[in-house]
Amino acid sequence: MGAPHNIKRYGEVWPEFRIQHGLKILEKLKNKVILSGGWAWHFMSEVGHTEYKHAHDHKDIDVFVNKENVAEVVMILHQEGFQKVWTRYDHLPSEENFRRYEKTIEMENGKFHRITIDFFERNDLETVEANGFTVVKPDVLLSFYRNIHSSDKCWAVMAAKDLLEKGIDPVGHSRLSEIPKNNGQNNTNHLGKRTFGMSMGSCQSSEGLP
Numbered sequence: 001m002g003a004p005h006n007i008k009r010y011g012e013v014w015p016e017f018r019i020q021h022g023l024k025i026l027e028k029l030k031n032k033v034i035l036s037g038g039w040a041w042h043f044m045s046e047v048g049h050t051e052y053k054h055a056h057d058h059k060d061i062d063v064f065v066n067k068e069n070v071a072e073v074v075m076i077l078h079q080e081g082f083q084k085v086w087t088r089y090d091h092l093p094s095e096e097n098f099r100r101y102e103k104t105i106e107m108e109n110g111k112f113h114r115i116t117i118d119f120f121e122r123n124d125l126e127t128v129e130a131n132g133f134t135v136v137k138p139d140v141l142l143s144f145y146r147n148i149h150s151s152d153k154c155w156a157v158m159a160a161k162d163l164l165e166k167g168i169d170p171v172g173h174s175r176l177s178e179i180p181k182n183n184g185q186n187n188t189n190h191l192g193k194r195t196f197g198m199s200m201g202s203c204q205s206s207e208g209l210p
């Protein structure tokens with residue numbers, strides 16, 4: 001599970017370049033991938049929402065790919081300058097055939113920005129459409145915070161869990177991108193203990209990232 005948030009940092013936002021570079025590659029992939037993690041919550045949120053760091057994890061991009069689309073997605077990634085990189089998860093047995101692709105971009109100020117895509121193969125996911133993208137169905141996505149994603153303290157995750165428990169569809173709901181009214185101080189809900197060693201992101205650990 002993700003570590004508790006430092007609520008004094010609530011209100012920090014992701015830099016625009018990180019969002020725009022993510023959107024650029026996702027536009028190339030949108031008809032071939034299913035979004036998971038922070039970018040799934042991003043597209044399930046209201047259009048034009050503030051990109052709070054603690055709302056959605058944008059450190060990386062998590063995608064599921066139907067097996068028949070894998071070759072085409074890999075080709076697009078290579079054409080866009082992404083390369084497969086080694087991770088400590090590569091040797092672990094996985095039905096999803098996990099792999100990671102990265103691209104480093106030199107910014108105008110001379111600094112470098114790395115785009116990371118975590119790539120899983122799977123054909124049986126329940127999905128919904130959100131703002132023009134295919135994303136993992138919210139209740140299914142929440143179940144991934146037991147084994148694939150670790151950012152269970154992100155506001156969108158906590159909000160979606162609460163909304164579903166109340167019988168409310170979280171897709172398009174304002175709470176997915178809002179600062180929690182209790183600032184997270186009283187929230188002790190967890191989504192379950194991780195049973196597999198693969199955790200791919202945390203809103204908490206994103207605090208130090210540009």
